[in-house]
Amino acid sequence: xxxxxxxxxxxxxxxxxxxxxxxxxxxxxxxxxxxxxxxxxxxxxxxxxxxxxxxxxxxxxxxxxxxxxxxxxxxxxxxxxxxxxxxxxxxxxxxxxxxxxxxxxxxxxxxxxxxxxxxxxxxxxxxxxxxxxxxxxxxxxxxxxxxxxxxxxxxxxxxxxxxxxxxxxxxxxxxxxxxxxxxxxxxxxxxxxxxxxxxxxxxxxxxxxxxxxxxxxxxxxxxxxxxxxxxxxxxxxxxxxxxxxxxxxxxxxxxxxxxxxxxxxxxxxxxxxxxxxxxxxxxxxxxxxxxxxxxxxxxxxxxxxxxxxxxxxxxxxxxxxxxxx
Ligand code: ADP
Ligand code: F6P
Numbered sequence: 330x331x332x333x334x335x336x337x338x339x340x341x342x343x344x345x346x347x348x349x350x351x352x353x354x355x356x357x358x359x360x361x362x363x364x365x366x367x368x369x370x371x372x373x374x375x376x377x378x379x380x381x382x383x384x385x386x387x388x389x390x391x392x393x394x395x396x397x398x399x400x401x402x403x404x405x406x407x408x409x410x411x412x413x414x415x416x417x418x419x420x421x422x423x424x425x426x427x428x429x430x431x432x433x434x435x436x437x438x439x440x441x442x443x444x445x446x447x448x449x450x451x452x453x454x455x456x457x458x459x460x461x462x463x464x465x466x467x468x469x470x471x472x473x474x475x476x477x478x479x480x481x482x483x484x485x486x487x488x489x490x491x492x493x494x495x496x497x498x499x500x501x502x503x504x505x506x507x508x509x510x511x512x513x514x515x516x517x518x519x520x521x522x523x524x525x526x527x528x529x530x531x532x533x534x535x536x537x538x539x540x541x542x543x544x545x546x547x548x549x550x551x552x553x554x555x556x557x558x559x560x561x562x563x564x565x566x567x568x569x570x571x572x573x574x575x576x577x578x579x580x581x582x583x584x585x586x587x588x589x590x591x592x593x594x595x596x597x598x599x600x601x602x603x604x605x606x607x608x609x610x611x612x613x614x615x616x617x618x619x620x621x622x623x624x625x626x627x628x629x630x631x632x633x634x635x636x637x638x639x640x641x642x643x644x645x646x647x648x649x650x651x652x653x654x
Pocket of ligand 2: 458502504587
């Protein structure tokens with residue numbers, strides 16, 4: 330075991346996610362409760378390299394558990410992807426007396442954390458991304474809030490779609506991951522869900538046939554949920570309108586899914602993960618990522634976590650087809 334941890338740092342990196350503030354608060358409060366000094370690093374790895382670092386007290390994290398975004402700001406930092414940048418980042422930690430660091434972000438951020446650990450700084454990752462696309466964990470900070478935000482938006486689109494007897498294509502976030510689309514597809518009772526994990530060149534024809542047959546049995550409006558990664562929803566709407574003769578509109582929900590007050594689940598799980606990350610640092614652990622699996626919190630080696638792969642839930646995916654008959 331290395332030297333005793335006295336000061337820890339915390340940063341957020343990559344895309345922000347509602348609940349990150351609850352995790353920051355937990356790291357700061359759990360750290361201070363355990364007798365540690367806590368330093369906040371602004372703007373992820375970019376701020377670390379620029380030494381944008383401040384000491385955080387219990388009052389620096391008051392009134393944030395309920396707020397979306399991240400009070401530490403976030404960024405994407407190319408320099409951190411180079412060996413020189415990684416060495417410099419570790420040197421900055423040493424210069425500021427940071428013995429251990431908590432990185433809240435996605436897979437990319439964990440690769441940076443892995444490099445910090447290789448360069449002698451104890452690092453713990455916390456999965457923060459609305460996409461739920463981190464393989465080792467069944468929960469990532471922000472997914473629950475993003476799904477609820479998208480679900481409410483789709484309910485609203487459904488109202489106007491029904492009034493006008495239209496077809497609505499609704500695009501949710503997730504370039505390479507269809508989890509939000511799948512959950513919304515079920516919770517919004519959509520007729521079809523398109524996800525990047527199950528790209529199917531016949532899907533559009535199937536959708537057209539489905540819309541036409543549903544019209545014949547009296548259905549007045551149609552909801553199709555697309556994950557961002559499957560293609561241009563506006564172009565798809567034009568093709569569906571041309572093929573069915575039914576007015577079709579596309580709505581891209583966009584970044585509102587990344588903001589807003591975190592749900593209760595996001596606040597609670599993010600808090601638990603923040604406290605657990607501090608415990609792991611106190612135990613002298615490094616290169617670990619906190620995860621939620623099989624009903625409990627656990628942790629994985631980052632190398633192992635990054636080598637894992639994840640698919641969408643096949644049971645839920647096939648169920649959407651059964652329920653939209
Ligand atoms: P996310 O963490 O949400 O997956 P990114 O993939 O954009 O977001 O990664 C966030 C940041 O993590 C990057 O801007 C970069 O600074 C750092 N990062 C990503 N990949 C690596 C890598 N292979 N090595 C070191 N740092 C990386
Ligand atoms: O990873 C989260 C996410 O919101 C993805 O769903 C989306 O594809 C991407 O980030 C958008 O990134 P940006 O905010 O940089 O446009």
